[in-house]
Amino acid sequence: MPDTEGPDDLFALPGLSRTAPKRGFPEHELVPQVAYEIVHDELMLDGVSRTNLATFCTTWVDDQARRLMAESLDKNIVDKDEYPQTAELERRAVRMVADLWRAPDPATTHGTSTTGSSEAAMLGGLAAKFRWRKRGGTGTPNFVCGPVQVCWEKFARYFDVEIRQIPLRGDRLTMHPDDIAAHCDDNTIMVVATFGQTFTGLYEDVAAISAALDKLQETTDLDVPLHVDAASGGFLAPFTAPDLIWDFRLARVKSINASGHKTGLAPLGSGWAIWREASDLPEELIFNVDYLGGSMATFNLNFSRPGGQAITQYYEFIRLGRTGYARVQSATYRVAQHLAAGLRGLGIFEMIHDGDPQRGIAAVSWRLSEDPGFNLYDLSDRLRTRGWLIAAYPLPADRDDETIMRAVLRHGFTIDMADLLLADLVRCMNQLQRRPFSTSLTREDAGGFTHDATAAVPTTSTPPR
Numbered sequence: 001m002p003d004t005e006g007p008d009d010l011f012a013l014p015g016l017s018r019t020a021p022k023r024g025f026p027e028h029e030l031v032p033q034v035a036y037e038i039v040h041d042e043l044m045l046d047g048v049s050r051t052n053l054a055t056f057c058t059t060w061v062d063d064q065a066r067r068l069m070a071e072s073l074d075k076n077i078v079d080k081d082e083y084p085q086t087a088e089l090e091r092r093a094v095r096m097v098a099d100l101w102r103a104p105d106p107a108t109t110h111g112t113s114t115t116g117s118s119e120a121a122m123l124g125g126l127a128a129k130f131r132w133r134k135r136g137g138t139g140t141p142n143f144v145c146g147p148v149q150v151c152w153e154k155f156a157r158y159f160d161v162e163i164r165q166i167p168l169r170g171d172r173l174t175m176h177p178d179d180i181a182a183h184c185d186d187n188t189i190m191v192v193a194t195f196g197q198t199f200t201g202l203y204e205d206v207a208a209i210s211a212a213l214d215k216l217q218e219t220t221d222l223d224v225p226l227h228v229d230a231a232s233g234g235f236l237a238p239f240t241a242p243d244l245i246w247d248f249r250l251a252r253v254k255s256i257n258a259s260g261h262k263t264g265l266a267p268l269g270s271g272w273a274i275w276r277e278a279s280d281l282p283e284e285l286i287f288n289v290d291y292l293g294g295s296m297a298t299f300n301l302n303f304s305r306p307g308g309q310a311i312t313q314y315y316e317f318i319r320l321g322r323t324g325y326a327r328v329q330s331a332t333y334r335v336a337q338h339l340a341a342g343l344r345g346l347g348i349f350e351m352i353h354d355g356d357p358q359r360g361i362a363a364v365s366w367r368l369s370e371d372p373g374f375n376l377y378d379l380s381d382r383l384r385t386r387g388w389l390i391a392a393y394p395l396p397a398d399r400d401d402e403t404i405m406r407a408v409l410r411h412g413f414t415i416d417m418a419d420l421l422l423a424d425l426v427r428c429m430n431q432l433q434r435r436p437f438s439t440s441l442t443r444e445d446a447g448g449f450t451h452d453a454t455a456a457v458p459t460t461s462t463p464p465r
């Protein structure tokens with residue numbers, strides 16, 4: 001029977017009976033349902049974010065947060081005059097974060113929402129560079145750090161600042177405070193301490209780093225400011241390790257960045273940069289925009305940017321408060337510790353970070369303690385067949401002959417899921433021991449999914465990924 005009405009099944013429509021447009025700009029239209037189905041179905045091949053333990057970022061948000069994101073889809077955060085209440089919520093959130101990180105006067109200091117820690121890091125680095133120049137700095141500026149996330153290599157390259165990464169030594173996997181002085185000189189614009197290392201999840205000892213710089217000032221007159229990259233620690237330690245001193249309680253800390261979309265629990269696209277005092281942000285970086293008949297200071301790398309992220313971050317702050325954040329983050333640490341105990345019980349792993357909230361973020365990192373006949377890339381590859389995305393990668397220089405694995409636990413990852421993961425780990429280990437790969441996988445075989453941990457490998461010969 002010829003179909004006179006035309007096909008009424010979605011998948012019989014013309015757009016879905018041929019391959020999707022891929023190369024040149026598409027010539028013809030598609031009805032929205034067809035275009036949607038093509039895009040939606042292709043995305044089924046993506047990993048499931050909730051079982052992606054390689055990411056640090058938010059993978060669970062509640063319905064109210066989703067609603068606020070949808071409601072603010074059309075709000076441009078740069079239009080302060082047109083959307084004054086969005087601007088106001090951002091301003092409140094800045095004060096809240098400044099308060100959380102113990103700025104001396106949260107009401108008057110400068111801070112801004114950003115698209116993430118990377119933009120916030122660039123802003124912190126730029127402010128340090130401008131302050132150094134104002135102090136009379138000439139020549140090539142540099143900054144000193146331990147193993148850092150790739151955003152700092154980006155900052156160095158994009159803004160022409162020399163990065164001086166201190167190699168690891170001995171058993172210590174974080175920057176050693178004793179090594180800092182030798183790397184600092186008149187052109188050192190800042191030391192960057194990482195509060196929640198990408199590689200291991202460990203906190204660097206910011207207080208000891210600050211003390212080392214105090215000592216340097218006593219003996220040489222060099223007054224080197226500290227920037228803290230608290231991308232993932234900034235919204236953990238204030239709730240789960242409140243006695244740990246890493247923030248503006250240290251006078252040397254002039255700026256801090258964190259990712260709202262990591263442990264801040266906001267949706268992707270949210271970060272924060274906060275300065276200790278208004279005077280720590282050079283005015284050359286400030287651009288004033290219209291705001292309710294007056295003007296408002298902005299300092300961002302972007303112009304137009306979605307407003308929903310800052311709005312939803314504010315929602316999370318007032319929804320949870322200190323007690324709520326403490327509850328949520330403690331629950332995540334408990335899952336991390338549960339996973340670490342399970343891994344230890346398997347007998348072939350040695351824990352580097354076992355989810356102790358005093359030592360690092362809610363993550364677990366480990367290495368093989370013996371040779372079980374397979375390596376961690378093999379294991380990572382096997383786990384992928386069950387949907388678990390867990391990164392394996394080498395440690396930073398000078399320990400890069402060693403491979404480790406890391407699982408980042410996040411809001412929404414339950415004890416039950418950890419138990420499922422442990423059961424799958426045992427299954428995968430048994431498979432690998434019964435039928436080992438004829439040759440083990442290498443880091444290159446393991447493919448592109450090693451996430452930002454490998455991107456942070458301090459190499460200058462390959463471009464940052």
Ligand SMILES: *Cc1c(COP(=O)(O)O)cnc(C)c1O
Nearest residue numbers: 116117118149151198229231259
């Ligand atoms: C994730 C991370 C960054 C980059 O943050 P984005 O929000 O992804 O831009 C920077 N530093 C550290 C320590 C990180 O963990």
